[in-house]
Amino acid sequence: MNIPDEYFGDDRNNNIDAQDLQSKVEICKEYVSEGQVFAYLENIEETIQLCLEYDFIDDGIYLADAVLEITPYNSEIWQFKGIFLNNQFEFERAYDCFNKALSLNPNDVETIINKSISEENLGLVAEAKESLELALSLEHSNEEALFSLAVLHERKEEYEDAIDYFNKATQVDPEYSEAWYELGFCYENTDRLDLALQSYEVFLDIEPYSSTGWYNKGIVHLRLGEFEKAVNCFELSIAIKDEFSSAWFNLGVAYANLTRLNEALSSFKKAAEIDPFDETAFYNIGLTYEDLGHLKQAIKYFNRALKLDEEYYEAYLSRAYCMHNLGMKNSAYRDISKVFSLTDKIGSDEYSSADISNILISYNTKISELKEKLSKNPTNIKAHFELADLYLSLRKNNGALREFNYCLSLKPNAPVAYYGIAMVYFRLEKIEEAIAYLKASFSSDSKLKVKFADDFPEIKESKLFDQLLNSSK
Numbered sequence: 001m002n003i004p005d006e007y008f009g010d011d012r013n014n015n016i017d018a019q020d021l022q023s024k025v026e027i028c029k030e031y032v033s034e035g036q037v038f039a040y041l042e043n044i045e046e047t048i049q050l051c052l053e054y055d056f057i058d059d060g061i062y063l064a065d066a067v068l069e070i071t072p073y074n075s076e077i078w079q080f081k082g083i084f085l086n087n088q089f090e091f092e093r094a095y096d097c098f099n100k101a102l103s104l105n106p107n108d109v110e111t112i113i114n115k116s117i118s119e120e121n122l123g124l125v126a127e128a129k130e131s132l133e134l135a136l137s138l139e140h141s142n143e144e145a146l147f148s149l150a151v152l153h154e155r156k157e158e159y160e161d162a163i164d165y166f167n168k169a170t171q172v173d174p175e176y177s178e179a180w181y182e183l184g185f186c187y188e189n190t191d192r193l194d195l196a197l198q199s200y201e202v203f204l205d206i207e208p209y210s211s212t213g214w215y216n217k218g219i220v221h222l223r224l225g226e227f228e229k230a231v232n233c234f235e236l237s238i239a240i241k242d243e244f245s246s247a248w249f250n251l252g253v254a255y256a257n258l259t260r261l262n263e264a265l266s267s268f269k270k271a272a273e274i275d276p277f278d279e280t281a282f283y284n285i286g287l288t289y290e291d292l293g294h295l296k297q298a299i300k301y302f303n304r305a306l307k308l309d310e311e312y313y314e315a316y317l318s319r320a321y322c323m324h325n326l327g328m329k330n331s332a333y334r335d336i337s338k339v340f341s342l343t344d345k346i347g348s349d350e351y352s353s354a355d356i357s358n359i360l361i362s363y364n365t366k367i368s369e370l371k372e373k374l375s376k377n378p379t380n381i382k383a384h385f386e387l388a389d390l391y392l393s394l395r396k397n398n399g400a401l402r403e404f405n406y407c408l409s410l411k412p413n414a415p416v417a418y419y420g421i422a423m424v425y426f427r428l429e430k431i432e433e434a435i436a437y438l439k440a441s442f443s444s445d446s447k448l449k450v451k452f453a454d455d456f457p458e459i460k461e462s463k464l465f466d467q468l469l470n471s472s473k
């Protein structure tokens with residue numbers, strides 16, 4: 001085959017498109033099939049580099065293998081093959097290629113950095129760190145090595161170290177947009193929000209059409225309570241990427257905080273349209289309808305949220321509030337009981353089956369000891385309280401109720417007994433009785449308000465509970 005060398009000239013590479021590159025690849029494959037690799041080695045190597053640049057992975061590997069067959073000591077081609085394999089997520093094979101390249105050229109910084117990518121993805125994090133430190137010892141101001149070291153620290157949530165390396169990378173290359181972006185993220189996670197804003201602003205000066213950059217900046221403004229600025233950022237993010245559901249969602253949050261409820265509603269609905277499996281979008285549509293006073297519509301969307309997540313206790317609480325205010329007390333009380341069952345701590349996901357088994361053995365042993373103690377001294381109120389608490393923990397509601405009532409007979413108006421009875425009644429779905437006893441416990445001992453808030457923070461903060469606890473009935 002006779003192809004003019006000018007076809008591979010540098011003047012064409014600057015403007016090459018995918019079709020041109022595919023033509024070059026096909027020509028090089030013909031060189032390979034005709035056994036002319038050595039004769040056209042320079043052209044093939046040039047095409048391999050273009051395959052790297054334009055992500056022609058399979059073609060690049062094919063041509064690299066052809067070159068390595070006749071020049072097995074070409075460290076650059078071994079490195080290129082490793083990069084292709086990294087991009088193909090073939091990290092073990094890539095790692096072998098980089099080691100081969102380094103055996104031929106031990107101090108090649110670019111190969112060392114690419115090897116660290118394979119190491120990290122193979123879980124060899126310590127080795128990846130060593131590789132990057134070696135790269136920096138050979139080339140102190142290599143911004144790619146600085147950036148990669150920063151990312152390693154960032155992923156381990158070692159934000160201070162990450163910030164130090166990201167800052168060094170931006171000092172070497174002030175236009176290093178990815179470093180500015182990650183720097184903003186690290187500052188966010190260490191609550192240095194002003195510095196996070198500054199970092200995102202520099203990033204957006206370099207990459208003004210980044211939807212995620214505007215989104216992240218908007219999140220920082222939200223956290224700072226700067227809702228108008230947050231709106232502007234989210235709107236810019238959406239203008240760049242209209243199907244960005246999280247940007248629509250947080251635009252709704254910003255509008256809601258500005259009490260621009262109709263705009264909030266539209267934003268949340270758009271988020272739900274883009275991601276119909278996001279229960280929080282439907283929940284926030286419900287909340288917005290609730291704030292607008294459209295309680296039946298609110299219930300409809302709380303129902304949709306609960307279809308997606310049947311343990312979404314905030315949705316139960318909000319639905320209960322709407323139902324209660326529409327006169328649907330029984331339905332509201334069922335939702336409250338559901339929330340208590342979801343937030344009850346004993347037997348929750350924080351305990352393994354082995355833990356629960358050990359707890360049961362321990363509790364039953366303790367119950368036997370307390371019953372023995374009470375058989376000798378039936379008026380031992382401390383023992384009755386301990387027994388009541390154990391029954392409550394084991395969900396033996398009748399036993400707990402019996403013991404707490406007995407405590408009240410021994411010590412009338414005991415606030416802890418009132419509180420315990422309230423907990424039992426919540427479980428038994430006797431909500432009005434539970435609220436009455438809870439109010440009695442709070443009025444007798446204000447510390448129990450703190451306990452309730454600790455035990456059930458979501459319930460304590462709900463509008464319905466505030467309404468119920470502060471009602472005169």
